[in-house]
Structures are given as C-alpha cells and as structure tokens.
Amino acid sequence: MAIIETPVRDATAEAVLFDAIVVGAGMSGLYQLIRLRELGLRALVLEAGTGVGGTWYWNRYPGCRFDSESYSYGYSFDRELLAEWHWSEHFAPQPETERYLNRVADKYDLRRSIRFRSRVTAAAWDEAGLSWTVTTEDGGAFRSRFLITAIGALSSPTMPNFPGMDSFRGQAFHTGLWPKEPVDFAGKRVAVIGTGASGVQTIQEVAKTAAQLTVFQRTPNWCAPLHNATIGAEEMAAIRARYDEIFARCEETFSCFLHTPDSRNTFDVTEEERNAFLEKLYAERGFGIWVGNFKDMLTNREANRVISDFVANKIRQRVKDQRVAELLIPKNHGFGTRRVPLETRYYEVYNQPNVTLVDSRATPITRITPTGIETSDATYDVDIIVYATGFDALRGAFDRIDFRGRDGVTLKQVWDHGATSLVGMLEHGFPNMFMLLGPHTALGNIPRSIEFNVEWVSALLGHMQANGLTRAEAQPAAIAAWMDHVNEVAKGLLSMEVDSWMTGVNINVAGKQVRHVARYTGSAPAYRAWANGIAERGYDGIALT
Known part of the structure; x- marks a missing residue:
C-alpha cells in the first residue's frame, strides 16, 4: 500500500486523495487520527462542528456530565496526560470534558488534519479505484483508500413531530444541539x-x-x-497512583465500568x-x-x-x-x-x-x-x-449518510430489517470501511471500547500495510457467525422484552417498528476475545487482497 505523504488531486474524480478519511472528531475520531499518523498514513478528519469533542461538543445542555467515573473515562494510552490532568469531580461536567479533548487535540497537533464545518452527506465505494469518495454538505469531495466512521452511538438527535412546532415564538432547543451561548432560565416559564x-x-x-x-x-x-x-x-494524586489498577479493573469487568x-x-x-x-x-x-x-x-x-x-x-x-x-x-x-x-x-x-x-x-x-x-x-x-427527546441511537448516524458500497448497494438496504456487522466494525459489501462504534460493538463505558476498537482497526491497517494488501471486506459467513453469537447472548435478558433504543424500536424499519438485537449484550471481555480471535487467525473472515 502506497503511503501518501501529501494529499493528491485525483483529476478523474475531482477529489483530494488521502490514505484514510475519518468521519467525526469526537473521542474515537481523535484517537484514530493519532494512530493513523503513527502508521505513516495521510489522514483527514471531516467534522460537522466547529470544534473537537463529538458528544461533548454538541451536548452543552445544563447539567450535562459523565455517568462513568471521570478517571475511568479519559484516555489510558498517554501517561503524560494522565499525570498532568486533574479531574475536578468524580463525574466531570461537559465543559471540563470538552477542555480535556481540546487538550488532546492541542498536544498532538490534530487540528491541522481536521476539516471543520464539514458534515458528511454521502460516501461511495469505487471498486475499480479501490477507494471511497466522500462528499460533504458544502460540496466538498475527498477520496481515500480507507473510510473510518467515528460518528458515535448517540449522535443523531430526534425531534418530535407535534403540529405547530415552527409557530412557537419563544426559544426552543434540543439537548443534543445546544447553543454555545448560555441560556438564561431565571424567571422564565420553561417546558x-x-x-x-x-x-x-x-x-x-x-x-x-x-x-x-x-x-x-x-x-x-x-x-x-x-x-x-x-x-x-490529595485525592487526585491517589487516583493517579492507581491508574494501572483502575484501567485493569475496566478491562476485566462486564461493561468496562469500575x-x-x-x-x-x-x-x-x-x-x-x-x-x-x-x-x-x-x-x-x-x-x-x-x-x-x-x-x-x-x-x-x-x-x-x-x-x-x-x-x-x-x-x-x-x-x-x-x-x-x-x-x-x-x-x-x-x-x-x-x-x-x-x-x-x-x-x-x-x-x-x-x-x-x-x-x-x-x-x-x-x-x-x-x-x-x-x-x-x-x-x-x-x-x-x-x-429532551433523545437520539436515533446506534444506527441513526449511519442512516443520515448515504453510504453506497460495492455495486452501489446502500447501507440502508443492507440493514433494512436490522443492522448486521462483523464485531460491529465491518460489513459485507463495504470494503475498506471500518466502524469504530458500529452496531454490536461493546458499549458500556464507551471510551474503553473506543480505545480497543481504534487499536484493532489500526492493527488491521498495519497488517495490510506490511503485506502489501489494499482491500479488506468482511465475509458473509463470518458475519452470520457473529450475529448468531450476538443473538445467543441476548437470550433471556429482560431488557429484550422492553421497547427502547437498546432493542432497536426507535428505528423505523420498512415503515414499522421491529424489535431486534440492536447492541451487543454480552461482556466486554467476550467481545474483545472474539475480535482478537479474528486477528490471531490472520483476520479470518475478512477477505484481504
């Protein structure tokens, strides 16, 4: 695989060519960019907002904060950052988390590889050129060998459809699209x-x-x-001394929490x-x-x-x-x-x-x-x-982008009756596309899952680079085996009887709501074991050419 040190203009497609395009500059997108640079790949991150942070950029509503302990939530890979950062609360508020992610962007000089105000609207695979063409709302077009989605599991706000919503003369906000300017509630009548x-x-x-x-x-x-x-x-010093223990605990628990x-x-x-x-x-x-x-x-x-x-x-x-x-x-x-x-x-x-x-x-x-x-x-x-009407969870952010894989088949068509995947990161018919928080990844304490998934994808890219491979595609049999496992571990859970985004009922499938296993409900260690097993067997179940 050729390493592109500078973007190349592709005259045929009238698009800029990169090794990898990452969609989203949240926690997963930032870490993926760091790992891509370590591989020597020329990468571009396309971000809809004006700053980094993802969830912690868009959700500025009053009271927004972690419900994972702060010291279990931050990145674990950077010892310097762990030593210098002081979490002010056990469950940090949104402004602090946004500052933290901006600190990461500054430390690693990430903004020079991020194009802000660039909401991705479509991505199409070109089999002959072994590349993706990614287009943005403002008309931008970019080509890359690899496409990595870092669009989040809860990033597509949903609004109700009450009659007359546009007629309201006061202020109206969705919690997931909160303005940067402070909203004053003092003395106001609020709903x-x-x-x-x-x-x-x-x-x-x-x-x-x-x-x-x-x-x-x-x-x-x-x-x-x-x-x-x-x-x-004093307490923060004690926490720093226990970081190895804290992250080891997250590694072994069912959902990566403490x-x-x-x-x-x-x-x-x-x-x-x-x-x-x-x-x-x-x-x-x-x-x-x-x-x-x-x-x-x-x-x-x-x-x-x-x-x-x-x-x-x-x-x-x-x-x-x-x-x-x-x-x-x-x-x-x-x-x-x-x-x-x-x-x-x-x-x-x-x-x-x-x-x-x-x-x-x-x-x-x-x-x-x-x-x-x-x-x-x-x-x-x-x-x-x-x-505060929530999000079109898990697959909602994918549905809002027109992904077209091999032979022009859309991701919506493939997922018409419920999303499928290989360990939540690959889908058949969509070569060289990797989903960092796709359906059926281990969720729970999400940054712990993010770090594992980014490192797994990066290891696969490194393997391809070392062996002169240019194309990766999940195979149907491997996806079927993974989905059988996903459905098996969900059996007997009371949550599968309940209408929620966790069972996919927020997704309108073929004009009706259909409950299905929308997330991985097994343990994080079991998820990692399955994904690592694929890698250890030479990426068994992924066609590499």
Missing part, C-alpha cells in the same frame, strides 16, 4: 419534554432558577443517585442481607446499583421485581406528593431493563412549588402553539421549550 438521561440532568438544573418548570413525561425512567463530589489535590455484577443471585442471601446490600449500592457513587447488582437481576423476573420495588419505595420516600411519586415510578419495565439515568436530587425537584409534572400518556401533547404547549386537557404558556 422540558422528555425524562430520559438528558432530560433528568436538564430538569434538575433548570428547576433551580426557572419561575415555572413544566415537565412533560411520556415514559418514566428508573433513576438512581449519582453521589457526585469534587476531587481535591462496577461489575455481584457473584451472588438475589435469593442466595437472606432478606436482611439483601436489603443491606441494596441500601449500600443506593448510597454509593455511579452505576453500581445497575451493573454491580446481583448477577440475576436482569434475567430473573422475580429478582428484578425485588430491585424494582426497592427503588420504587425510594422514590415514594423522596417525593412528598404520592400521586406524583406514582407517576414517576415506571410501570411498563423493570429496573435496569432500560438505560438508568443517574441523578442529583432529581426526585426532590418535584417537591418544589415551581415544578409541575404532566403525564403525557394520560393527556398527550396535541400541538405547539405560538405561546406554548397544548395538551388534550390544558394549555401551558411558556417562554422556553427544551426537547
């Missing part, structure tokens, strides 16, 4: 539509200053306390021991109560009822008005079967006189008016509407 993770974080902040906050909830979620705290110099399921089943212990354990988890930081609970919590219906009842009673204790408390307790899914938002005094918000909860299932929103929101039984005049 928040949605109570998922971003909605919960927004609500608990807006309630501090808004004159009136009206929350429109369609589906309540099980939330658990974050228990955030600041990190002083927490992993307890070795006991729910009914292996007495009721007294069980309650004491649940109380302990509820009082601890982070996701322990979700991913560090009894090992059968997400597979045994009766065990799940125990934890659901426990958390429901906590909500009843924290919310004074029991009618409101019951509205906040999910009735259509058990604890942990959907993503669990972590909160800081979220339930206490509903004790405030300036906060009203509207049950949007009982009284649905019928339209947005010039002055507010109309439901089936009332009208609410507001100054600001916040749409």
